[in-house]
Amino acid sequence: MQGPQLDAEQALARLRAGNRRFVDHVVSLEALLSHARRDEHARAQRPFAVVLGCSDSRAPAEFVFDQGLGDLFVIRVAGNIAAPSQVGSVEFAVEQFQLRLVVVLGHSNCGAVRATLAHLQAPAETSPALRAIVDRIAPGVGPVLADGDGGEDACMPRAIRANVRATIAHLRAQSDYLRYAEAQGGLRIVGADYDLASGAVDFFETEAHPWNTTS
Numbered sequence: 001m002q003g004p005q006l007d008a009e010q011a012l013a014r015l016r017a018g019n020r021r022f023v024d025h026v027v028s029l030e031a032l033l034s035h036a037r038r039d040e041h042a043r044a045q046r047p048f049a050v051v052l053g054c055s056d057s058r059a060p061a062e063f064v065f066d067q068g069l070g071d072l073f074v075i076r077v078a079g080n081i082a083a084p085s086q087v088g089s090v091e092f093a094v095e096q097f098q099l100r101l102v103v104v105l106g107h108s109n110c111g112a113v114r115a116t117l118a119h120l121q122a123p124a125e126t127s128p129a130l131r132a133i134v135d136r137i138a139p140g141v142g143p144v145l146a147d148g149d150g151g152e153d154a155c156m157p158r159a160i161r162a163n164v165r166a167t168i169a170h171l172r173a174q175s176d177y178l179r180y181a182e183a184q185g186g187l188r189i190v191g192a193d194y195d196l197a198s199g200a201v202d203f204f205e206t207e208a209h210p211w212n213t214t215s
Contacts, residue, residue: 005046005048005097005098005099005100006048006049006100006101007100007186008100008101008186008187008188008208011048011049011099011100011101012049012101012188012190012203012206014048014049015049015065015067015101015103015201015203016201016203018065018066018067019064019065019066019199019200019201021066022063022064022065022066022199023198023199023200027063027066028066028068037068037069037070038069040070041069041070045070045073045097046070046097047070047071047072047073047093047097047099048071048072048099048101049072049073049099049101049102049103050072050073050074050075050090050093050094050099050101050102050103051065051072051073051074051075051102051103051105052075052077052080052082052086052090052102052103052104052105052167052171053074053075053076053080053103053104053105053106053107053194054076054077054078054079054080054105054106054107054110054112055076055077055078056078056107056110056111058107058196059105059107059194059196061074061076061105062074064105064194064199064201065201073093073097073099075089075090075093078111078112078133079110079112079113079116079133079136079137079163080104080105080106080110080163080164080167081112081133081136081137081167081170082104082136082167082170082171082174083132083136084174087170087171087174087175087178090102090171090175090178091175091177091178094177094178094181094187095177099187100185100186100187100188101187101188101190102171102178102187102188102189102190103190103191103192103203104164104167104168104171104189104190104191104192105164105192105193105194105201106160106161106163106164106191106192106193106194107160107193107194107195107196108156108157108160108193108194108195108196108197109156109196110156110160110163112133112134112137113137113141113156113159113160113163114152114156115134116133116134116137116138116141117141117145117152117155117156117159118152119134119138120138120141120142120145121145121152136170137163137166139166140159140162140163140165140166140167141155141159141162141163141166143162144158144159144162145159160193161191161193161204164191164192164193164204164205165191165205168189168190168191168205171189172189172209182208182209183209188206188208188209189205189209190203190204190205190206191203191204191205191206192204
């Protein structure tokens with residue numbers, strides 16, 4: 001019988017430990033993807049965290065955090081943006097599974113962020129669908145480009161984190177439910193930066209949001 005849902009600190013610790021295994025090449029995916037576990041989760045799922053990450057083929061959250069079937073509620077979209085469908089998906093997971101941790105996961109050399117920086121420097125025609133992604137990323141990374149030295153490559157590490165922070169801000173701004181869950185329900189929304197070369201995830205913006213619950 002399953003116990004109570006993990007709190008934010010416990011869930012974050014589990015992700016950190018899984019990433020250390022991934023970096024050290026000590027992974028447990030064979031066991032986590034066993035037929036028995038597949039059958040178990042066919043009946044119901046019980047993830048312990050939400051990960052809103054990029055759809056880049058090199059950044060699968062289950063591998064990066066060494067988690068198996070049913071462990072993570074993963075939402076993937078180019079540039080790890082928070083359009084209404086992503087916000088709704090996060091709300092659904094937090095409410096449905098009583099989750100206490102949402103991770104916005106960016107990664108090094110993100111193509112969507114790089115394309116946005118390039119567009120800001122030399123605007124070009126693109127499809128409305130692609131433009132919608134660029135338009136969501138641009139406000140967060142534009143100031144980094146304006147303040148940076150050395151052009152696009154030099155700006156990328158800071159732009160990746162700026163985009164993650166912007167997505168966290170969008171989740172809070174667009175969802176009364178998530179704001180309430182942070183203020184009253186123990187939810188924590190944190191940022192993370194995955195390095196493609198080393199495999200390491202650096203968590204940031206990990207402190208509980210200082211909502212004024214009396215206003």
